[in-house]
Amino acid sequence: MLTDTEAAVAREVLIHGPLSRRALAARLHLSPASLTRLARPLLDAGLLVERDDEVDGSVGRPSRPLDISPAAGAFVGVKLTGERLYLAVTDIRAELLDRAELPLDDLSPEGVAAAIVAAVAAVDRDDVRGVGVSLGGHVADGIAVDAPFLGWRGVPFARTLAERLDTPVALENDVVALSEAERWFGVGRGIPGFAVVTIGAGVGLGLVVDGRTVRTPDAGIGTVGHLTLRADGPVCAQGHRGCADGLLTTTAIAARVSTSLGREVGFDRALALARAGEPAARDAFDDAGDALGTLCALAATLSLQSNVVLAGEGMDAFDLLRGRTEAAISRIRPPSASAVSLHPDDAGFTAWARGAAAVAIQAAMGRLPLPR
Template sequence: MNDETQTRTALLGSSSDAATRVFTTILTRSPISRIDVSRLTGLSQAAVTKAVTPLVAAGLVNDSLEATPTGLPGRPVNPVAVVPDAVVALGVKVNVDELVGVATDLTTRIISSDRLPLTSHDPVAVADAIVELYGRLHEGLGGLKSRLACIGVAVSGDVDSETGVVRDSAQMGWRGVDLGASLRERLSPSIVVVNDVSALTIGEHWFGVGLGTSSFAIVTIGRGIGSGLHLNGEVVEGAYGVAGEIGHLPLTSRDRICACGRRGCVEAVAASSAIVAAVSAAHDSPVSLEEAVDLARAGDTAAVQAFGEAGAVIGAAIASLVNMVGPELVIIGGEGVANFDLFEETLRRTYAEHVFGSADRCRIVVRPHTFEDWARGAAATAIRSLVV
């Protein structure tokens, strides 16, 4: 990081609440007029101008764009816009079998991406792999290397984003792993370790379908069943870093044991590993997820039942979530949506049976996410840590 980038990140970190609101609005809605910034933030135009001036001086915001007509009497409006490559971020998604990394600009446009297989879940080995992936992504930045300011690392499970400690990750088999400290000893940019679904929610909040929506939830389906919450304009992280863990709601039989060690969790029926286990047991032979999908599409009774049961319990979990917090929108994402047709009917039917009153106005939409999208969310979290 050069002196110019340090100055920019220091400015963002020391900004007043008003300046932070102004920059965040410009960042997520560029190009935008000062009048609209004022309207969206509730600040006076004078306060907006005061906040924009140092951002322009630091090279974070451009106020020299061509004026645009408003269709109203008076002078055209001069919009302002974030300078995308003023700061660069890296995002890393930690999966059970690989790392997926992206380098992005301030708007989380992906500049480059890379993947690295994970051969061990040992925390030291994973940290080594993250450092290796960092080196590959950093090298690929070329002339933008000096603008790299922050890194976001997204991990499944209970993660303390304040300290970087992964308190509990069933997928990785970790308890009390201080991944943040391990990485800070070896990498110079600012580092944030965050729950993966929270990272995805932050990315959707700032730059995805959640932009302009006051309350929404993301439910992810795949290796795990996760949820991220954005309520009343803020991403909910919980007092202890845990919020929206619908995968561990006790909504199924106690004889179903979850990977977390508890009984009756949603994931014990609906995670991809649980579906594979059910189909394998029914056929008295191990099958892969792809084979389970093929069997279900061919009408195999056991496979159809396994996916149907998963859909039913996910539908009940989403209804519980909607009943409790009342979002406008639920986004269903994750790698499992590739097979959404196998459980959509039972999911929507069970959801409709359990959602209460006017909460049923909540829309449910499906949005496929690649693992690069998850890594992009990690980068968005790192950028957010500079700003908020």
């Protein structure tokens, strides 16, 4: 297993590599001799590899950048909803290798665990180093404290699943997990601070500050969904007028278009109608774009982070939302404030599952067996 210092070297290369030895030593505040000593066993074991020579601007021989080995194992991420599980198999850099989508017929902890075990077995790989599971709700120390989409309270699901899989399991809130994936591997990589706004069946808010994802009991539990964005907006299922949930969720948009047309329309159909110019559908997405811009402006203003990562299955509609979103941000942000930069991740549910894989990768750093 890796020592703490070896894990720090591997983690830095994983997140920021390939890196020259000079750059890696500087990032870790190590002398060149100390870095050489620490990197040697990782290279000998095959966890790190050397890339082709490159000139790094220093005097002397060209450097051979260090990179993480693609043979470091596979990781499985599972995103749970109240109806389905979305599975992603990734390498150690969270690059997608495979994915699957399966129904959840039994929402009991035992039923969901059995479904995940079957899905992981179907992956048919012998190099899975860890499994990550993400879900909506409050998660702490591997326990689903409150997961309303699944009807769970106080369920030690990480332990239950790990016992069945005989593989380390990381359990995390879905927005926190997605924020971690964007920070380490996604569109937020290299950005020291950003807000994460997710739109889909719910509306979520994550936050990364100084390279660390904010984790509090309120992180990711959806309180932002009931923030009022439009005083005369529609009423959400909990009776709040003009809140984010009532304007931005896929279900709210579909319900509004259905009411306008006098027939039931799902989100995908509503999106297709809006793209075709159907007035009622177009109005719903225009209002959603205005609401998203308002939410992004508020998120940037209150978090003091001018970068906003946008993700979630509702991002399928971002081509329709973007113009109104950017216009709303411009109206709300004062001219003296930093311009808000939007970073869309349009991977949909795959992004959620990849987030779950990312927390499994993070948990594995330090306990990865050195490949031989």
